[in-house]
Amino acid sequence: MIFVIWAIVFVLGIWIISTYNTLTALRLRVQNAWRQIDVQLKRRYDLIPNLVETVKGYMQYEQDTLQKVIDARSKAMAATGVKESAEAQAALTQSLGKVFALMENYPELKASKNVLDLQEELTTTENQIAFARQYYNDLVTQYNTKQQVFPSNMLAGFFKFQPSEFFSVPEAETAVPKVNLTLTR
Amino acid sequence: MGFFILFFLFIGGAIDYLYFDAFTRVGPAFPVATIFSLGMATLMTLTAYYGGSGIILSSVGAEKPDMQIPEHRELRNIVTEMALASGSAMPQLYVIYDPAPNAFATGTNEKNSTICVTTGLLTLLDREETQGVIAHEMSHIRNEDVLLMTLVSILVGGIAILADWGQRGFYSSRSGRRLGSKSPLLFIPLLLLIALSPLFAQILAMAVSRQREYLADATAAQYTRNPGGLARALEKIRDAGMAFQKATRGTAHLFFVNPLRRRLDDQDGGLANLLTTHPPINRRIMLLYQMAGIPQSVVQGPKVQTFK
Numbered sequence: 351m352i353f354v355i356w357a358i359v360f361v362l363g364i365w366i367i368s369t370y371n372t373l374t375a376l377r378l379r380v381q382n383a384w385r386q387i388d389v390q391l392k393r394r395y396d397l398i399p400n401l402v403e404t405v406k407g408y409m410q411y412e413q414d415t416l417q418k419v420i421d422a423r424s425k426a427m428a429a430t431g432v433k434e435s436a437e438a439q440a441a442l443t444q445s446l447g448k449v450f451a452l453m454e455n456y457p458e459l460k461a462s463k464n465v466l467d468l469q470e471e472l473t474t475t476e477n478q479i480a481f482a483r484q485y486y487n488d489l490v491t492q493y494n495t496k497q498q499v500f501p502s503n504m505l506a507g508f509f510k511f512q513p514s515e516f517f518s519v520p521e522a523e524t525a526v527p528k529v530n531l532t533l534t535r
Numbered sequence: 536m537g538f539f540i541l542f543f544l545f546i547g548g549a550i551d552y553l554y555f556d557a558f559t560r561v562g563p564a565f566p567v568a569t570i571f572s573l574g575m576a577t578l579m580t581l582t583a584y585y586g587g588s589g590i591i592l593s594s595v596g597a598e599k600p601d602m603q604i605p606e607h608r609e610l611r612n613i614v615t616e617m618a619l620a621s622g623s624a625m626p627q628l629y630v631i632y633d634p635a636p637n638a639f640a641t642g643t644n645e646k647n648s649t650i651c652v653t654t655g656l657l658t659l660l661d662r663e664e665t666q667g668v669i670a671h672e673m674s675h676i677r678n679e680d681v682l683l684m685t686l687v688s689i690l691v692g693g694i695a696i697l698a699d700w701g702q703r704g705f706y707s708s709r710s711g712r713r714l715g716s717k718s719p720l721l722f723i724p725l726l727l728l729i730a731l732s733p734l735f736a737q738i739l740a741m742a743v744s745r746q747r748e749y750l751a752d753a754t755a756a757q758y759t760r761n762p763g764g765l766a767r768a769l770e771k772i773r774d775a776g777m778a779f780q781k782a783t784r785g786t787a788h789l790f791f792v793n794p795l796r797r798r799l800d801d802q803d804g805g806l807a808n809l810l811t812t813h814p815p816i817n818r819r820i821m822l823l824y825q826m827a828g829i830p831q832s833v834v835q836g837p838k839v840q841t842f843k
Binding site for chain 2: 470474477481
């Protein structure tokens with residue numbers, strides 16, 4: 351009889367340790383994934399002045415659009431708090447998209463090796479930001495699910511694991527950037 | 536996979552029973568032949584496994600990418616993107632200067648893995664399609680397929696060793712009384728099975744390999760959220776229809792599409808379902824388009840070109 355009780359205690363103990371460790375590992379991975387996004391954002395800040403410098407000479411009539419990119423960049427860098435920074439990042443993404451779309455109108459830009467290289471660098475940075483966010487959200491889903499399904503939810507409640515927040519894309523970013531081709535001033 | 540291990544244990548047990556009188560009162564306490572052949576096969580495969588990446592890479596003529604070439608920079612960027620999407624470390628990158636579009640991944644674990652791409656693939660495919668191919672290779676690394684296929688080759692090797700012993704043992708002990716004491720009803724089918732077992736093992740190994748290809752396609756779609764890119768890549772590679780000369784039968788199962796391009800590989804059903812390392816390319820394309828939500832009737836491509 352006493353043996354059966356010890357066996358139950360032993361199995362329960364193993365289960366508690368492994369579940370606790372899984373949850374902790376997931377929490378650390380979520381935090382790490384969040385930092386990965388920051389790394390990519392930093393890279394984008396560094397690349398933007400380069401882009402603007404390079405295309406400025408060609409895109410005489412788009413100084414407005416370029417200025418908007420510069421403004422959006424400094425706003426994004428200064429933003430604090432999750433919501434504000436998400437909005438500023440979205441605005442930056444949108445203004446960059448506009449520049450890319452406008453670049454299609456300048457054949458001499460497409461011929462320049464420098465510009466093509468920069469464009470590839472920025473494309474990959476944009477993609478990397480998107481994929482880093484996607485991975486972050488995948489991890490958050492895993493982490494939150496683990497906290498809510500039975501039986502691990504009992505332990506998550508007891509050890510006070512908090513659900514992580516999803517990175518949601520603001521409305522503005524899901525919309526396709528509109529390009530005004532009439533050039534009325 | 537579980538079936539594979541059972542099959543191995545069964546063949547090992549049969550050999551032990553017939554030649555060493557195991558599982559009877561007079562025989563040894565444990566199945567000698569099974570354990571010994573498994574040990575030998577493990578040793579052989581592990582040698583290949585640890586020295587393996589380097590040998591494979593040099594045998595296909597892989598080189599480090601040249602970052603002065605825009606296409607190679609783009610490739611590095613795409614691999615970085617997919618490493619982020621799958622949440623794994625950046626793999627080492629190699630290119631092969633060869634016009635046949637193909638790619639493969641090797642490596643012992645996530646932290647020590649390699650992705651290798653031919654220059655033909657880079658010129659043939661656009662950015663989105665290359666991304667699909669890299670995501671497929673990344674999936675092989677994340678799903679630990681290299682490890683799995685190593686385990687499979689240990690079992691295939693072990694069965695080959697057992698079958699070899701079985702056949703030799705039969706001729707040398709025919710005059711002895713070892714087999715005589717057992718019922719012929721039992722040992723004749725067992726001997727037949729042992730003789731045919733290397734063939735069965737090969738067929739099983741190829742089935743495992745094909746399943747992992749489907750899984751890698753599905754995981755790639757999950758990473759890129761864009762199954763269409765990978766599907767178009769497969770279509771372009773199918774229509775290019777070039778064989779990769781430096782691949783051998785030993786390394787064929789590693790590649791993105793079967794580098795040997797036999798006529799059999801493009802067919803569906805019958806023998807093709809038993810004897811190929813890769814699933815039929817048209818079937819892979821169709822499944823990917825289904826994931827993308829495009830009806831099957833639209834994707835009936837041109838008649839497949841086959842090459843000897």
